[in-house]
Every structure is written in C-alpha cells, then in structure tokens.
Amino acid sequence: MSAADHREWRESAGAYVLDALPADERAAFEAHLAGCAACREDIEQLRVAADALPASAPPVAPPPELKARIMAVVESEAALLAAAGERADRPERPERRRRRWSLRTLSPALAAGLAALLVGVGVAGGLVIGGGSDVERTVAAQVEDPSMSMRLAVRDEDSTLEGRGLPAPPPGRVYQVWVEDEDGRVVGTDALFGPARDGHAMVVVPGSLENASRVMVSDEPRGGSRAPTGHVLAVITL
Amino acid sequence: MQLMRQGDARAFEIIYERHASAAFSLAYRMVGTRSAAEDVTQEAFVAIWRSGSRYDRARGSVRTWVLGIVHHRAIDALRRTFVRERGRTSEEGLADRLEAGERTEVEAARREESRTIRAAMDTLPSEQAQVIELAYFGGFTHVEIAEMIEAPVGTVKGRMRLGLEKLRNRLGEGMAVG
Numbered sequence: 001m002s003a004a005d006h007r008e009w010r011e012s013a014g015a016y017v018l019d020a021l022p023a024d025e026r027a028a029f030e031a032h033l034a035g036c037a038a039c040r041e042d043i044e045q046l047r048v049a050a051d052a053l054p055a056s057a058p059p060v061a062p063p064p065e066l067k068a069r070i071m072a073v074v075e076s077e078a079a080l081l082a083a084a085g086e087r088a089d090r091p092e093r094p095e096r097r098r099r100r101w102s103l104r105t106l107s108p109a110l111a112a113g114l115a116a117l118l119v120g121v122g123v124a125g126g127l128v129i130g131g132g133s134d135v136e137r138t139v140a141a142q143v144e145d146p147s148m149s150m151r152l153a154v155r156d157e158d159s160t161l162e163g164r165g166l167p168a169p170p171p172g173r174v175y176q177v178w179v180e181d182e183d184g185r186v187v188g189t190d191a192l193f194g195p196a197r198d199g200h201a202m203v204v205v206p207g208s209l210e211n212a213s214r215v216m217v218s219d220e221p222r223g224g225s226r227a228p229t230g231h232v233l234a235v236i237t238l
Numbered sequence: 239m240q241l242m243r244q245g246d247a248r249a250f251e252i253i254y255e256r257h258a259s260a261a262f263s264l265a266y267r268m269v270g271t272r273s274a275a276e277d278v279t280q281e282a283f284v285a286i287w288r289s290g291s292r293y294d295r296a297r298g299s300v301r302t303w304v305l306g307i308v309h310h311r312a313i314d315a316l317r318r319t320f321v322r323e324r325g326r327t328s329e330e331g332l333a334d335r336l337e338a339g340e341r342t343e344v345e346a347a348r349r350e351e352s353r354t355i356r357a358a359m360d361t362l363p364s365e366q367a368q369v370i371e372l373a374y375f376g377g378f379t380h381v382e383i384a385e386m387i388e389a390p391v392g393t394v395k396g397r398m399r400l401g402l403e404k405l406r407n408r409l410g411e412g413m414a415v416g
Contacts, residue, residue, distance in 0.1 A: 010399075011392065011395045014396075014397075014398030014399030014401070015379075015395050015398050018370065019373070020374075020380045020383070022379045045403075045406065048409070049403070049405040051302050052358075053370070053375075054263075055348070055351045055352055056352055056355035056356045057260075057264045057266070057352065058263065058267065058352060059263050059345065059349055059352060060259075060266045060267075061259060061262070062258050062259060062261075062279060066276050066279060070280055070283045073287070074251075074284070077287070078247040186288075227284060
C-alpha cells in the first residue's frame, strides 16, 4: 500500500465512526482496517468523540407505554424460552445437522420460535430429501403441526420455499420468511405470502443462502416486519 | 448482561431502566417525532433483548452498545422513509417535546453532560459541526452531504475528521462551559 493510498483511507476515518460511509465504501474501509494498525488507532481516537455525540441530544422522557409494549414482547419470549425447558434443549442427532447448537446458544427470538415448535405435536426432521437439475438440495422444515409440511429447494440464487397443508395466517397478517446467517444475525426477506385455500403456497426466497444457517417462517403484520414478532410456523436448518 | 443472555426478562428491564431515557432522547433527536422515536426505541430494545449474547465488554460500555444500536436503527428508519425530513425541524425544537424533568441526580447529571457536549460542539468551526451533525444525527452519508452543501466529498470527509479530532480534544480538556 502506498503512502498516498493510506492518506486517502485515513481521510475516511471520521466518516466511518459517524456511520457516514456508503455500504460499499464501508466494507472496503473495513478491509483496509484489517491490515492497517495506524488507521485502527485513528478509529479508536475518533470514536471517543463520536461516542460522546448521543449524549448531546436534549433529554426527552420516553412514555411509560413504550416500556409496557417492549416488556410485553420480552416477557412473552422469556416465558416461551422457560417453557421449552430441557426438552427443547436436548442435543440433536449429529447426522441431522451440519452444526451443533442448543436452545441456550440461540437468540431469544429464535429460541422462542424453536421452542414453540419443539413443544408442539410433532417434529419433522431437517433432512436432505433430494435435488433437481439446478437445485443444490431440498431441506424439510421443522413444523409444529404434522398435518402440514414445508420444504426449501436451495439454489445458488433465489431458492424456493413450498408449503402444503398450511393454515391461513391470523386476520391482517401474512407469513414472512427470515434468514439467519452464521453469525446469528436474522434478516427479514421480501418473501411475504399466504397459502391458497387448499393450504398450498410457494414463494421465492431471494438471494443466495450460502452463508445462511437457518430459514424461518413467522406470521407478521401485512407488509412484513423488520424483526420477527409473530408465531413461528417453521424452521429450516441448513 | 449474563442474566439477560440467559433470557432473564428482569435483567433486561434493568438495562431498559438505565438506558431508555438516553436511547429515546437520541432517537427523538434523530427522527424528530415522538411516534417515530418510539418505533426506533422499541425496535432497538427488542433487538437488544434478542442479541444480548453479542455484547462484547471489550468494545465499550453497555451504554455505548445500546446507543450504537439505537443509532443504527434510527439511520435505518431515516434512510428507508420520508421521516428524514424531520431532522431539520427537531433542531429548532418541536412543540411536543417533553423534556425529562430533573427529578433525580442522574437526570440532572445527564442534562449537564448534554450541555457540556453541545457547548464543545459549539466551539467547532461551523462547517465542521455542520457535517458532523448531518452525518450523525441526520443519517446522511458523506456523499449525500457533499451534494447538499455543494462541496467535494474529500472536503466533507476532511471536515468530519478534523471536527471529531477537535471535539475529542475539547472533551479531553474537560472544557469549562457556561
């Protein structure tokens, strides 16, 4: 790296700690940071100032109802987590999973969703059940009701999720597909759907699932949510 | 934090009580309306509950972590909706602002800290304070700011860096402010 290159990167340090770099530039800067001790030191210094900025906001009291709303979500998920207990925490058979995990290692949201599945009527395994011409593999979902089934046909791009025997989502809600990456980050997709009268549904899960560890379906308000809020219908472990 | 990682709702409630006021204040400062600030704060705290295991003590205090999540959520909100028009009005003080009363020493200390940092910001050259405000509280990228103020992107980045360096020095000096 030339001195000129370094100077150019160095100028981005302020924008970086202010979260003001566009996504592509941010990624490139972070790649530079990995190999540049001087810039990492710079970041640490500038972050002292950036971290002080939120305290400059004039104090405004949050309404009590806000706490009530947040605690309602938290307490319901905590109760589900507790209700799942040891049964949900039992180890999985190794051949069913690529990676080991337990309920305690999951985020509370996913744990709560999975707990709801495991305490339900039945568990259909996440088995690899076949493949088509451009399909890498097809994976069945864990579902709470054995009368329904879901399976994901995984492709390089735009995988397909198909469900049979699905119940209609609650009034005013739709099903939304979520993808959890290997770092445990859950991202909502644009895949919103509702089943036909016969319970059949097919939806495209956009993008690559190369770095995904799980795909999940929950019911959400029309238009979808930014984080799972509803009942988890199915979990597909990749 | 350890208890929250284990799904303890009461542990989460303590985190909320300690940081909700600062979090809501930051959200309100950024998105400019109470309803949008409530949405941002709720999204942030639910995310905090669900991701407590990702808190890394080595990377800063719980408060910094919480406010960082609020900041990111507010930027997401600003960048995805029209509420970005709000920031300018919040600067001028909205009629519906309900400032926290100075009922406790903690609140009084927070108010004093807020005044101190704003006073430090006021000592910066206006063009440096402007780009920092637009970036941090407005959620704008340096490219967007360059277009808004009709300056080269390199100039904007330079002002951000210089402004932050000066701000850090001012705060480090424990500047006396009136």
